[in-house]
Amino acid sequence: MSVLDVIQAGLVPYPDALAWQRQLAEDRIAGRLSRDVLLLLEHPPVVTFGRNSQVSHLLQPDGIDVFEVERGGDVTFHGPGQLVGYPILDLGAYKKDLHWYLRTLEQALIYALALLDIPAERNPGFTGVWTRRRKIASIGIHVKQWVTWHGFALNVTTDLAHFDRIVPCGIQGVQMTSVERELRNGKRETVWRESVDAVLQGFERAFGVSVSHSKECARQSLSFRTAHAEPRL
Amino acid sequence: MATKVHMEALSPTMEEGRLVKWTKHEGDPVKSGDTLAEVETDKAVMELVARADGQLLKVMVPEGTTVPVGNVVAWIGKPGEKVDGDGAGAPAPKSQRSAVSGAREDKPAPAPPSASPRAAPSIPANPSPPIAPADATRVKASPLAKRLAKDAGVDLKLIQGSGPGGRVIKRDVEAAPTASAATASAAQAPAVPRTADRAPRTGVPYEDVPLTQIRKTIAKRLAASIGPIPHFFLTTEIDMERAVEAREALNQQLGEAGGKISFNDIIIKAVALALVQHRACNAWFQDDHIRYWNEVHIGMAVAIEDGLITPVIRNADQKNLREIGAESRELAGRARNRRLKPDEYTGATFSVSNLGMFDIDQFTAVINPPEAGIVAIGSIVAKAIPDGDRVVVRRRLRLTMSCDHRVIDGATGAVFLKTLKQMLENPLAMLL
Numbered sequence: 001m002s003v004l005d006v007i008q009a010g011l012v013p014y015p016d017a018l019a020w021q022r023q024l025a026e027d028r029i030a031g032r033l034s035r036d037v038l039l040l041l042e043h044p045p046v047v048t049f050g051r052n053s054q055v056s057h058l059l060q061p062d063g064i065d066v067f068e069v070e071r072g073g074d075v076t077f078h079g080p081g082q083l084v085g086y087p088i089l090d091l092g093a094y095k096k097d098l099h100w101y102l103r104t105l106e107q108a109l110i111y112a113l114a115l116l117d118i119p120a121e122r123n124p125g126f127t128g129v130w131t132r133r134r135k136i137a138s139i140g141i142h143v144k145q146w147v148t149w150h151g152f153a154l155n156v157t158t159d160l161a162h163f164d165r166i167v168p169c170g171i172q173g174v175q176m177t178s179v180e181r182e183l184r185n186g187k188r189e190t191v192w193r194e195s196v197d198a199v200l201q202g203f204e205r206a207f208g209v210s211v212s213h214s215k216e217c218a219r220q221s222l223s224f225r226t227a228h229a230e231p232r233l
Numbered sequence: 234m235a236t237k238v239h240m241e242a243l244s245p246t247m248e249e250g251r252l253v254k255w256t257k258h259e260g261d262p263v264k265s266g267d268t269l270a271e272v273e274t275d276k277a278v279m280e281l282v283a284r285a286d287g288q289l290l291k292v293m294v295p296e297g298t299t300v301p302v303g304n305v306v307a308w309i310g311k312p313g314e315k316v317d318g319d320g321a322g323a324p325a326p327k328s329q330r331s332a333v334s335g336a337r338e339d340k341p342a343p344a345p346p347s348a349s350p351r352a353a354p355s356i357p358a359n360p361s362p363p364i365a366p367a368d369a370t371r372v373k374a375s376p377l378a379k380r381l382a383k384d385a386g387v388d389l390k391l392i393q394g395s396g397p398g399g400r401v402i403k404r405d406v407e408a409a410p411t412a413s414a415a416t417a418s419a420a421q422a423p424a425v426p427r428t429a430d431r432a433p434r435t436g437v438p439y440e441d442v443p444l445t446q447i448r449k450t451i452a453k454r455l456a457a458s459i460g461p462i463p464h465f466f467l468t469t470e471i472d473m474e475r476a477v478e479a480r481e482a483l484n485q486q487l488g489e490a491g492g493k494i495s496f497n498d499i500i501i502k503a504v505a506l507a508l509v510q511h512r513a514c515n516a517w518f519q520d521d522h523i524r525y526w527n528e529v530h531i532g533m534a535v536a537i538e539d540g541l542i543t544p545v546i547r548n549a550d551q552k553n554l555r556e557i558g559a560e561s562r563e564l565a566g567r568a569r570n571r572r573l574k575p576d577e578y579t580g581a582t583f584s585v586s587n588l589g590m591f592d593i594d595q596f597t598a599v600i601n602p603p604e605a606g607i608v609a610i611g612s613i614v615a616k617a618i619p620d621g622d623r624v625v626v627r628r629r630l631r632l633t634m635s636c637d638h639r640v641i642d643g644a645t646g647a648v649f650l651k652t653l654k655q656m657l658e659n660p661l662a663m664l665l
Contacts, residue, residue: 051253051271051278072276098277099244114576124437127276143243144268144280205576 002036002093004209006200009041014048014067014078017041017086024088025149036093038203038211039086039151040196043078047166050074050140064165071150073127073140075166081157081178083195087203091146094207098143102127104206105152109137112154112202116194118182129154134177156180156195235310236285238269240300243279246377248402249301250274252281257289263309270306285309291316374401432512432527439526441519448523452639462518463638466597467646471630471657473613479660483554497533497587498558500610503656505529505549506663508583511649515582517603518640524603532581532601533561535568542568543601545581589613595631605640608653609633630657 012020020039027033046065050073078084091101106122109129113120113136120131129137137154155178163176179195200211240250250272257269268280269289283289291308294300308316374382378401444452476499484493508515508529517524529550532543544564546557567573583605586598589612598609611631618627632653636646656662 050276051273052276070271070278072273072278097244098274098279099246102275102277111576114579115574117575140276142278142280145266145282201574201576 002209003212004087004089004203004207005035005037006211006213007037007039008196008213009039011044011080012041014043014046014065017043017084018067018069021086021088021149025144025147028088028090028147029145033088036090036209037088039088040199041084041086042080042082043084045077045079045162047075047077050076069150071140071142073138076138076140076153077162077166078153079158079162081155081159081180081192083154083156083192083199084151085154085199086151087148089148089207091143091148096146098141101143101148102139102141105139105141106137108202108206109152109154109199110202111205112195112198113179115198115201116179116183116191118179131177131182134175134182136177136179136182154179154195154199156192235290235308235314235316236287237305238281238283238307238309240272240302240304240306241279241281242302243272243274243277246380247274247302248375248377249299250279251299252294252296252306253278254296255292256280257283259289259292261289263287263289281306283309288312290314375403377403432509432515432525432529438528439524441522441524443522448639452518462600462602464597464600464635465638465643465646466633466635467643467650468595468631468633469650469654471632471654472618473628473630473657476657476660477613477628487555492555492559494554494558496589496613497585497610498554498561499660500587500608500657501531501533501546501549501557501561501585502552502554503653503660503663504583504585504608505531505546507649507653507656509550510652511645513645514606514636514641514649516605516640517582518605518637519603523605523640526582528582530580530582532578532584532604532607533564534584534586534598534607535565537569537571542573542578543581543584544568544573544578547580583607585610589630595633597633598635600635600637602637605637606646606649607635609635 009017009020017039024033024037024039028036044065046067048071049066049068050071052072052074087105089101091097094104095101103122106127106129110120110122113129113131118131118136120129120136122128123130123135126135127139128135129139137152139152140150141148142150155176157180158176158178160176160178160181167174180191183191203209204211240252243250251274252270253273254271255269256271257263257267263269263283264286265283267283269283270281272279272281287309288311289307290310290312292306293308294306300306310316381403382401473496476496480494480496480499487493512525512527515526515529517526528548531546531549533546534541534543544561544567546552546560546564549557552560564573564577568578581601581604584598584601584607586607587610588596589610591612593611594614595611596609598607600607609632611633613628613630615626616629617624618629632650634646634650636643
């Protein structure tokens with residue numbers, strides 16, 4: 001079974017995380033990184049545009065950072081309480097098929113939400129993960145030479161009011177939700193940790209990998225962050 | 234000799250990709266491995282990478298255009314080198330497809346960049362609809378369209394293609410009436426509801442069917458009548474002689490290899506296969522709709538020290554008896570040791586409860602919501618059975634199905650049980 005190194009990086013400013021994952025992907029393409037990596041983190045509030053974005057989908061541009069990036073998809077919001085995952089995977093070892101990858105990412109999150117007792121599903125034609133007809137996770141990916149970056153954003157305790165700034169993913173009338181809102185009888189204090197655990201288990205099951213919290217990787221990430229970012233904690 | 238850069242497939246079913254951005258421009262030097270452009274499909278962006286060194290001589294399509302997979306989007310070569318497309322801007326000569334199949338619907342096609350003024354004229358301004366030859370036995374269709382047509386039971390020959398060169402593409406198939414829609418009403422007995430069809434193998438795990446007025450009324454009235462889930466029970470007696478023989482033969486075949494087949498494994502397999510044929514019983518009741526599952530996940534009630542739990546054998550209809558046996562033993566073992574993960578005991582679409590090993594002749598099981606049914610298996614007992622003028626001894630099994638009346642009606646459950654009975658009485662039927 002192949003191993004997925006997990007780096008839990010905490011709160012990382014968007015441009016730093018972008019540079020970091022691009023670096024990891026280049027390293028993976030060049031073979032300097034021998035194993036796949038899953039970056040798990042949060043961003044300070046930010047709006048990002050994918051390659052398929054329309055500027056009109058940003059409704060309230062005031063007072064928030066905006067980035068245009070190379071992932072697929074339309075506009076989205078990131079902010080504290082949202083579990084962002086950037087899998088740096090060499091799809092050559094799985095399937096050279098981006099639709100397979102999108103569906104498997106969705107499956108990982110559906111498994112994760114099932115562990116939290118939240119029934120989740122796909123909405124055919126609208127990439128992402130949905131529960132009770134509301135959208136709980138967004139997905140947008142990028143691949144070069146079959147190595148992926150960008151990934152998913154799962155609302156855990158996200159302040160959902162931020163999504164009013166945008167037309168999420170360009171889908172008119174979409175209602176966003178979060179793990180916290182959908183939990184019927186969960187303990188709210190532990191929801192973040194439980195969500196992270198569930199996502200890791202979901203990845204193990206959907207991708208058939210085993211998750212490792214590599215010290216080596218953590219050290220690299222620390223040196224990267226001190227070199228490239230000013231951690232705001 | 235200049236090298237072509239083709240639109241690449243991001244997945245095996247992809248027919249065309251939207252070139253969203255050129256990251257290199259005409260005249261730029263490129264090395265093998267450099268990113269030339271970005272291609273998007275759905276929520277995925279892929280980098281189109283140079284496979285040769287030299288200069289990006291010519292860009293054939295502007296940003297924002299949708300290009301069929303395999304078409305030439307650019308040329309790489311030595312500075313000053315002539316490329317095929319230089320004269321007429323022709324697409325790959327081997328292909329009849331045009332270079333550009335059309336821009337996004339919501340925007341007019343952007344003008345080609347001025348640096349490549351001749352890239353676009355190869356596209357007919359208004360392609361006339363192709364005339365299909367009357368005796369066409371070979372139909373031009375994309376691989377995706379062929380697959381969709383096969384799944385939907387649509388005859389490609391009857392579809393007018395709207396793709397390049399009259400090719401039948403995905404949207405043509407989707408717009409075509411399906412064969413089953415045309416013949417369904419004639420072919421089906423009136424009493425069998427539409428949901429009793431075999432589960433379609435389309436890759437879609439289930440279909441949500443809104444409650445009709447009559448179903449809503451049935452749900453309300455029956456629930457008011459007996460508790461939150463209005464159960465009713467159907468019992469049938471099954472002749473197990475041939476299943477006993479089949480099991481003995483299979484286990485002899487397996488020999489010392491281990492992993493013996495149990496009756497429970499045979500029953501789970503038969504239930505799963507019968508559910509594929511009777512989707513009406515493979516369903517969840519969900520407040521305002523019924524979820525009819527196209528996948529079959531069998532919950533298997535396992536007694537544990539102070540209660541019971543139902544680990545799930547997923548896609549049991551697609552597993553063979555050895556796989557079901559191995560999986561159910563493994564799951565039951567971990568269930569008793571309380572080592573099951575939540576996703577291993579949730580998500581069943583139907584359940585089986587077996588008390589045969591406790592010498593229970595017959596019993597009724599309580600439905601595990603939101604599932605709509607469960608079968609209760611008694612022990613296999615030798616009985617004297619009239620056979621014409623004689624009395625013969627046969628091994629028999631009494632099986633009782635509990636049905637949620639909000640989802641399953643008496644006749645619906647009975648038809649399912651009939652199929653299940655046939656499969657167990659003639660295990661070879663499972664091979665059909």
